[in-house]
Amino acid sequence: MNEIFAIHSQGQTIPDFNWGNASYFNINVGDTIFYSNTEIKLLRLENHFNWLKIGDDTIYIKVSRRTLPVSVGKLRIFVADNKRVKSLSAESELHGLLKKDALICLSDADLPLLDPNKYFFPVSFNNGFIWSGEEDSYMFSNFNSTERNSLKTTANPGIDFDLQDARGIEKHWISAIENSTVVWVENKSHDKSGMEACVLLQSESQPDIYYAYHHLYNKKLEVKNGQKLLRGEIIGTIWGDETWGHLTFSVIKSDTIPSISDFEKNVVNCFPQIFELYYKNLDGFPRNFAKGRIFFGKNRSQNGNQKNTLSFENYSGKGWQFGKWNIADKVDWVAKGNEGNVRLSKTLFDG
Incomplete structure (x- = not known):
C-alpha cells in the first residue's frame, strides 16, 4: 500500500514528520490524505502554485517561501515545498524533505504553529530589534548574485535577519528558540575576516529537529558543546559575512546529528512559524x-538586503505582481558598489 494511505485507527494519515503543533505530509498529484476528519487532495501543480481540495473547498496557494498559511474551516494549511521550486536550486539536498510532488503542512487553526510558551523568536528584543521581513535572502530564496561571485542559482538554507547595526558588538543577542542542547560549535570561519561561527542546537522536545545559527561572532559566543539551554537563553551576537551583518536561521529534520559539512540538508520551511513568533x-x-522612496538592488550592507525584488504580499504592502509563470516569485538584481538595479530577464534563475 502506498505510504500516503497509511491510516491511524482514528482515520488520520501518518505525517512524514511533526514540528510543534504542525504536521508535514509528502503528497503526489491525485493523492489524498486525511487530517482532523478532513480529506485533503492535491489536484495539480502549476509552477510554485498548488491546487488543493480540502473537504468541499478548492484553493490554490503558493509555496510559503514568504507567503502566509490559509485557514479552511478549522484547518490551517501551507505548502512547504514542491518539485518545481526545488528544480530551481543547485542544492537539491536542501530540499531533501520533499519526497513527492509537494510537501504540505497541516495544523489546527485554533492552535499556534509553535506554542509561544515553549518557543522564542531567534533574536532577542532587549535592544529594540525590529524585523522588516523584507530581506532578499528568505526561505528557499534564489539568487544569481555577482555580489556573491556565484555562477549558478543558489537557494537560501533558511531565513536571514538583517543585523547590520549589531555587527561585531553586544547588541541584538541571538537566542535559543526552545529548550535544547548545543550539539556543536564551529569556530573556523569561512569568510576572509575569520570572525564567523556557527552553532547547532538539538531540540529537547523533538530530538530529530535541529536549529542552525549561521554567521555568529566567534569572539562573543556564550555557549559550548553539550550545554543545555532554556528557551530564550542567549547564544551570542552576530558577525555576518564579508559584507553584511546578519543571522541565517535554519531548521533541520534529521534522524542523525548533522555534521558541519552536511547540515544544510533536509531543511524545514519555517517561515510561517517564525512570522507567527514575531507578530x-x-x-x-x-x-x-x-x-x-524605494531603492532597487542596492548592496546588502547599504539597505539591510532589501533589494525590492520580491513578489507582493499583503503584510508587506509592496512588491511585484507576478503571474504563475515566475517560479522564483522574484526578479533578479545586480549591485555594483553602493548602487544597484533589478532586472526582469527573459529567463530568471535557471533550474
Missing part, C-alpha cells in the same frame, strides 16, 4: 504606504 499571529494585517 504573535498569522493574520498578516495589510500594510499601506501613502508615500516613500
